[in-house]
Amino acid sequence: xxxxxxxxxxxxxxxxxxxxxxxxxxxxxxxxxxxxxxxxxxxxxxxxxxxxxxxxxxxxxxxxxxxxxxxxxxxxxxxxxxxxxxxxxxxxxxxxxxxxxxxxxxxxxxxxxxxxxxxxxxxxxxxxxxxxxxxxxxxxxxxxxxxxxxxxxxxxxxxxxxxxxxxxxxxxxxxxxxxxxxxxxxxxxxxxxxxxxxxxxxxxxxxxxxxxxxxxxxxxxxxxxxxxx
Amino acid sequence: xxxxxxxxxxxxxxxxxxxxxxxxxxxxxxxxxxxxxxxxxxxxxxxxxxxxxxxxxxxxxxxxxxxxxxxxxxxxxxxxxxxxxxxxxxxxxxxxxxxxxxxxxxxxxxxxxxxxxxxxxxxxxxxxxxxxxxxxxxxxxxxxxxxxxxxxxxxxxxxxxxxxxxxxxxxxxxxxxxxxxxxxxxxxxxxxxxxxxxxxxxxxxxxxxxxxxxxxxxxxxxxxxxxxxxxxxxxxxxxxxxxxxxxxxxxxxxxxxxxxxxxxxxxxxxxxxxxxxxxxxxxxxxxxxxxxxxxxxxxxxxxxxxxxxxxxxxxxxxxxxxxxxxxxxxxxxxxxxxxxxxxxxxxxxxxxxxxxxxxxxxxxxxxxxxxxxxxxxxxxxxxxxxxxxxxxxxx
Numbered sequence: 001x002x003x004x005x006x007x008x009x010x011x012x013x014x015x016x017x018x019x020x021x022x023x024x025x026x027x028x029x030x031x032x033x034x035x036x037x038x039x040x041x042x043x044x045x046x047x048x049x050x051x052x053x054x055x056x057x058x059x060x061x062x063x064x065x066x067x068x069x070x071x072x073x074x075x076x077x078x079x080x081x082x083x084x085x086x087x088x089x090x091x092x093x094x095x096x097x098x099x100x101x102x103x104x105x106x107x108x109x110x111x112x113x114x115x116x117x118x119x120x121x122x123x124x125x126x127x128x129x130x131x132x133x134x135x136x137x138x139x140x141x142x143x144x145x146x147x148x149x150x151x152x153x154x155x156x157x158x159x160x161x162x163x164x165x166x167x168x169x170x171x172x173x174x175x176x177x178x179x180x181x182x183x184x185x186x187x188x189x190x191x192x193x194x195x196x197x198x199x200x201x202x203x204x205x206x207x208x209x210x211x212x213x214x215x216x217x218x219x220x221x222x223x224x225x226x227x228x229x
Numbered sequence: 230x231x232x233x234x235x236x237x238x239x240x241x242x243x244x245x246x247x248x249x250x251x252x253x254x255x256x257x258x259x260x261x262x263x264x265x266x267x268x269x270x271x272x273x274x275x276x277x278x279x280x281x282x283x284x285x286x287x288x289x290x291x292x293x294x295x296x297x298x299x300x301x302x303x304x305x306x307x308x309x310x311x312x313x314x315x316x317x318x319x320x321x322x323x324x325x326x327x328x329x330x331x332x333x334x335x336x337x338x339x340x341x342x343x344x345x346x347x348x349x350x351x352x353x354x355x356x357x358x359x360x361x362x363x364x365x366x367x368x369x370x371x372x373x374x375x376x377x378x379x380x381x382x383x384x385x386x387x388x389x390x391x392x393x394x395x396x397x398x399x400x401x402x403x404x405x406x407x408x409x410x411x412x413x414x415x416x417x418x419x420x421x422x423x424x425x426x427x428x429x430x431x432x433x434x435x436x437x438x439x440x441x442x443x444x445x446x447x448x449x450x451x452x453x454x455x456x457x458x459x460x461x462x463x464x465x466x467x468x469x470x471x472x473x474x475x476x477x478x479x480x481x482x483x484x485x486x487x488x489x490x491x492x493x494x495x496x497x498x499x500x501x502x503x504x505x506x507x508x509x510x511x512x513x514x515x516x517x518x519x520x521x522x523x524x525x526x527x528x529x530x531x532x533x534x535x536x537x538x539x540x541x542x543x544x545x546x547x548x549x550x551x552x553x554x555x556x557x558x559x560x561x562x563x564x565x566x567x568x569x570x571x572x573x574x575x576x577x578x579x580x581x582x583x584x585x586x587x588x589x590x591x592x593x594x595x596x597x598x599x600x601x602x603x604x605x606x607x608x609x610x611x612x613x614x615x616x617x618x619x620x621x622x623x624x
Contacts, residue, residue: 009400010413
């Protein structure tokens with residue numbers, strides 16, 4: 001059975017009101033007003049912050065302009081100080097790298113046996129360092145030495161009538177009196193061994209008394225020069 | 230969902246979860262799902278009958294029924310009186326979101342008519358309104374063209390749309406018998422007064438204002454006997470002042486008429502009192518008990534009603550070939566048994582007077598219904614139930 005529409009309603013649609021206590025026609029303008037006020041406040045806060053930031057920026061830029069000359073002077077002073085410090089460091093390194101051999105020579109005179117004639121006492125110059133770029137030799141050379149140490153040797157050349165005095169001399173040089181200058185290393189590689197006997201042979205030319213002498217050439221490695229602070 | 234943007238503007242927003250109006254079943258209705266129907270009858274000393282109905286899963290459930298205190302002021306009798314606007318607040322159990330008011334007013338009318346008759350009435354009213362008024366004093370010659378002012382043409386009213394005409398607001402509904410329509414209305418100021426009676430922002434607010442006789446028509450549809458009869462039945466609605474006949478064919482209204490020359494249950498009580506010489510307090514017991522036979526006192530009232538009912542039944546059988554086996558007697562508090570005896574003797578069909586709330590889901594709150602509510606007493610809530618039911622049925 002179909003239930004027909006028997007609703008004879010005398011009320012018009014526009015006369016019906018809502019039973020909800022929340023009325024849109026009241027709440028909508030209030031909410032809109034609050035939203036507008038909120039937006040205006042937010043915009044005002046943003047605008048104030050922008051103004052403050054602009055003022056800060058302008059004062060900071062003015063301050064920066066005022067300090068620019070002083071800043072460049074400070075930078076120049078700092079660069080100068082750096083240069084001077086570098087020079088000072090270099091001088092200090094050279095000072096630390098300085099070696100004196102007067103004591104060695106004085107001690108040598110005391111231990112030099114009879115029948116030994118020293119013909120040459122030298123601290124040879126080091127061979128020039130290889131400044132080529134180790135990675136690619138075709139590239140420009142390096143600007144300076146890569147290490148801060150320098151090897152130093154002490155070379156003795158002389159004559160004697162027989163070998164015993166030379167052996168005595170070498171034994172004396174291995175003593176504790178020379179340990180501040182000479183390095184004794186007989187176990188290392190041949191190139192680094194100390195002492196290193198270059199030659200010990202009969203001299204070609206005879207002496208005036210027609211006696212043939214033995215010439216010796218011995219090299220000792222000294223303490224390295226260290227160019228460090 | 231309806232959104233009220235301004236006081237005068239309401240928009241209807243269709244939410245995804247809402248069913249379209251055409252898709253809802255005819256039984257479930259398309260109106261609000263929680264409505265309190267209230268009869269606004271200031272003359273009843275018990276208060277105003279109120280019934281709260283809820284639609285749950287397509288079924289109607291009774292939530293509360295009882296008498297609520299009447300508002301502070303009576304229905305206005307003129308435009309001047311309508312300016313005094315009281316506010317009416319219902320008890321908590323009846324505070325549904327929406328309310329359907331069924332009004333008992335001496336100025337209301339309800340009748341079966343035709344669109345042509347309505348048009349003729351409307352045109353006559355407009356012609357009278359636009360006719361030049363007679364002036365007292367020296368009669369002067371008026372130009373002829375001014376005499377012949379053409380009255381605006383009145384258009385036929387659209388069904389279920391309220392029309393304001395000559396200070397009256399009325400609404401029409403088509404009957405199942407073409408071209409008849411049912412027309413009911415109230416004075417404009419009473420409708421406006423009623424629309425503002427339940428204040429905005431508080432539960433409930435009025436979603437429907439109906440005349441009490443029109444509200445009665447929808448009260449019968451949930452009755453099991455009515456459903457069993459396939460919706461084809463005759464109903465005799467007895468109110469305090471008037472008796473109405475309504476005929477249904479397959480649930481649709483086919484005939485509506487006011488019983489001519491007959492008064493309602495108040496006159497019946499007066500007849501019993503005067504005929505049997507008893508006081509007002511004994512009338513109910515006499516009409517309910519069988520110790521004293523009140524039929525001689527009732528006969529002058531009931532016989533003419535039954536004759537008119539017979540005429541209506543004959544009209545139905547001859548005009549529409551509708552043979553009615555079920556006649557409902559609704560709205561009569563006491564004495565229905567004697568009416569039924571008269572009916573059986575006169576027209577050969579007894580009256581059916583069921584419990585008004587039969588066929589509805591019962592309330593979950595026991596205290597929402599009067600404890601001693603009998604089927605006889607439930608008849609007082611017929612118009613309230615019908616108002617709520619009609620408001621829930623159609624938007």
